[in-house]
Amino acid sequence: MSKPANKPGLTDITGSRxxxxxxxxxxxxxxxxxxPYPDLGAKPKNPSHWLDPVRRRLEITGGRxxxxxxxxxxxxxxxxxxxxxxxxxxxxxxxxxxxxLAIARxxxxxxxxxxDFHQGSYLDPLPFDGRFDLIGTFGSVHHTPDPPGAxxxxxxxxxxxxxxxxxxxxxxxxxxxxxxxxxxDIVEPDLSAIDRRFALYRELVAHRRPSILKRFLDLSPxxxxxxxxxxxxxxxxxxxxxxxxxxxxxxxxPTGPWIDHFCHPLENVYNVRDVQKLxxxxxxxxxxxxxxxxxxxxxxxxxxxxxxxxxxxWDRARLMELLDVTARSVLVIGRRxxxx
Ligand SMILES: C[S@@+](CC[C@H](N)C(=O)[O-])C[C@H]1O[C@@H](n2cnc3c(N)ncnc32)[C@H](O)[C@@H]1O
Numbered sequence: 001m002s003k004p005a006n007k008p009g010l011t012d013i014t015g016s017r018x019x020x021x022x023x024x025x026x027x028x029x030x031x032x033x034x035x036p037y038p039d040l041g042a043k044p045k046n047p048s049h050w051l052d053p054v055r056r057r058l059e060i061t062g063g064r065x066x067x068x069x070x071x072x073x074x075x076x077x078x079x080x081x082x083x084x085x086x087x088x089x090x091x092x093x094x095x096x097x098x099x100x101l102a103i104a105r106x107x108x109x110x111x112x113x114x115x116d117f118h119q120g121s122y123l124d125p126l127p128f129d130g131r132f133d134l135i136g137t138f139g140s141v142h143h144t145p146d147p148p149g150a151x152x153x154x155x156x157x158x159x160x161x162x163x164x165x166x167x168x169x170x171x172x173x174x175x176x177x178x179x180x181x182x183x184x185d186i187v188e189p190d191l192s193a194i195d196r197r198f199a200l201y202r203e204l205v206a207h208r209r210p211s212i213l214k215r216f217l218d219l220s221p222x223x224x225x226x227x228x229x230x231x232x233x234x235x236x237x238x239x240x241x242x243x244x245x246x247x248x249x250x251x252x253x254p255t256g257p258w259i260d261h262f263c264h265p266l267e268n269v270y271n272v273r274d275v276q277k278l279x280x281x282x283x284x285x286x287x288x289x290x291x292x293x294x295x296x297x298x299x300x301x302x303x304x305x306x307x308x309x310x311x312x313x314w315d316r317a318r319l320m321e322l323l324d325v326t327a328r329s330v331l332v333i334g335r336r337x338x339x340x
Contacts, residue, residue, distance in 0.1 A: 020145070021123070021145045021146055021149075024145035024265075024266055025096070025121060025123065025144065025145055027265040027266065028096065028143050028144070028145075028265060028266050029096040029097055031263075031264060031265050032074070032095075032096060032097035032099070032100055033097050033098065033099050033100075034259075035256050035259045035260060036074065036075050036097060036099050036100035036103055036256075037074045037075060037100065037139075037256070037260055038074060038075060038077055038256075038257075039075045039100075039103055039256055040075070040077050042107070042110060043077075044076075044077050044078070044080040044081035044084060044107065044111065045077045045078045045081045046081055047078060047081045047082050047085060047136075048085070049290070049331075050136070050165050050167075050290060050331060050333075051082065051085060051086075053288065053290060053333065054134065054163060054165050054333055057163060057287065057288075057333060058133070058134065058163065065089070065090045066086075066088065066089045066090065066133050066134070067089070067090050067091075067092070067130065067131070067132045067133050067134075067159075068082060068086070068089045068090070068091045068092070068132060068133065068134045068135070068136070069091075069092045069093065069094070069126075069128070069132040069134075069135045069136070069154075069157070070082070070091070070092075070093040070094075070135075070136050070137070070138075071093075071094055071122040071135055071136070071137040071140060071141075071150075071154055072094070072095055072096075072122065072137050072138070072139070072140025072141070072143075073093035073094065073095050073100075073101075073104055073117070074095060074097075074100045074104070074139075074140075075100050075103040075104050075107065076093065076100075076101075076103065076104025076105070076107045076108060076115070076117075077107065078136070078138050079091060079093045079104070079108075079115060079136075080104070080107050080108050080111055080113055080115070082136070083108065083111070083113035083114070083115055084111060084113060087113070090116075091113075091114070091115045091116065092115065092116040092117075092118070092128055092132075093115055093116070093117050093118070094117075094118045094119070094120055094121075094122055094126065094127070095117075095118075095119065096119070096120070096121055097119075098119050101117050101118075101119055104117055105117055116128075122137075122150055122153060122154060123144060123145075123146060123149055123150055123153060124153075125153075126153070126157050128157070131157055131158055131159045131162065132157055132158055132159065132162055133158075133159050133162050133163070134162060134163050134164075134165070135154050135157065135158060135162070135163075135164050135165070136164075136165045136166075137150075137154065137164070137165075137166050137167070138166075138167040139167055139168075139169075141166060141168060142168045142169045142267060142268040142269065142270070143264070143266050143267060143268075144266070145266060147268060147278055147282075148278055148281035148282040149282075150282075151164070151166070151278065151279075151282035151283075151284050152281075152282045152283055155282065155283060155284060155335075155336045156336075158335070158336060160336075161335070162335065162336075163287075163333055163334070163335055164284065164332075164333070164334050164335065165331070165332070165333050165334075166330075166331070166332050166334070167291075167329060167330065167331050168268075168269075168270045168275070168329065168330040168332075169267065169268065169269045169270060169329060169330070170269065170270065170271070170291065170292050170327055170328055170329035170330055171269040171270055171271040171274065172271065172292075172327035172328075173292075173327035173328055173329050174269055174329070175327070177261050177262075178267075178269065180201070180204070180262065181261070181262055181267075183204065184197050184200055184201060184262055187200050188200055191263045191264075191265055192263075194254050194259060194263055195254065197254075197262060197263060198251075198254040198258065198262075201251070201258075201262060205250055270292075270330045271292065271318075271321060272289070272292060272293040272314065272317045272318040272320075272321045273314070273318060275289075275292075275293070275330055275332060276314045276317075276318075279332075279334065279337075283336060283337045284332075284334045284335075284336070284337060285334055285335050285336065285337040285338065286313070286317075286332050286333075286334045287332075287333050287334055287335060288332065288333045289317055289320075289330070289331070289332050290331040290332070290333065291328040291329050291330055291331040292321050292324070292327075292328045292329065292330050292331075293317035293318065293320050293321045293330075294320060294324075294328075295316065295317070295320055296320060296324070299320060299323040299324065300319075300323070
């Protein structure tokens with residue numbers, strides 16, 4: 001599947017991209033050279049939450065190999081999970097960061113799966129021959145300086161009926177993280193000053209946590225009981241420093257997850273309307289939203305069903321998002337929009 005020569009790297013990209021995009025991307029690349037993500041150890045991620053619904057939509061044609069690409073594979077925990085779940089697929093992966101790819105290659109070896117890894121940017125023409133039946137991109141497009149360009153480029157590398165599955169930060173789910181991030185950006189804007197930013201973060205956490213006893217005495221018995229219950233669950237959860245929400249877990253060391261959450265040079269967040277804009281700009285036909293905007297009719301008052309059925313896709317999805325009391329991230333399945 002891979003082209004043998006002219007693998008684009010950050011330093012030799014020609015193409016039509018302009019200086020600011022390349023510079024922004026170089027910052028992202030340097031960031032992931034320093035802090036490969038997610039570097040979770042030996043255990044791959046289980047992809048079933050998106051792979052099962054994608055599989056139901058795929059027309060797997062017998063007789064020829066099925067080609068899957070992970071765009072922005074990081075340390076490979078997702079793509080190796082896919083390779084284990086689908087040993088019959090031919091799998092490729094691309095990432096900007098060579099240190100991340102080194103971890104991904106070792107993880108693939110450890111699990112004895114074969115993946116064609118490449119270093120490069122999916123904002124450039126991809127270094128692979130042929131097209132993919134499925135492209136997955138998780139937690140990555142929101143870190144590019146040109147998300148519509150990224151999606152457009154990935155769609156161009158799909159087969160005619162190929163699918164794209166994409167995960168993005170959710171505007172509401174990740175609100176707590178971005179509030180702390182913005183506070184740190186104002187007080188210490190230098191993202192490479194990790195120790196100082198971390199010290200500020202710890203001071204903020206300590207400042208927000210006045211004497212537990214004093215706070216407790218101020219509470220009504222009902223609220224106090226709820227606080228005890230919440231503290232219990234939080235303590236259980238905090239045994240592991242989380243790579244995923246809740247981002248506001250209290251970090252005690254500037255570890256990989258903390259650096260990723262609070263010192264990243266380039267992040268975008270999305271609600272359903274943002275995804276709509278991205279899809280329109282990129283020529284993406286969204287078939288299904290599995291996270292934010294997921295169609296769950298039980299959220300609608302019974303009498304609204306007919307009105308709902310008459311709405312366009314994006315109004316329906318936004319309504320679902322607004323009616324959902326639990327914030328989620330974005331996980332969409334889509335394809336190349338038909339040209340009229
Ligand atoms: C947050 S990590 C996600 C890793 C993996 N997809 C996961 O979910 O476990 C984002 C990854 O996207 C990569 N990335 C960002 N922009 C990219 C681009 N334009 N081309 C290739 N990789 C990119 C980064 O190097 C980083 O490894």
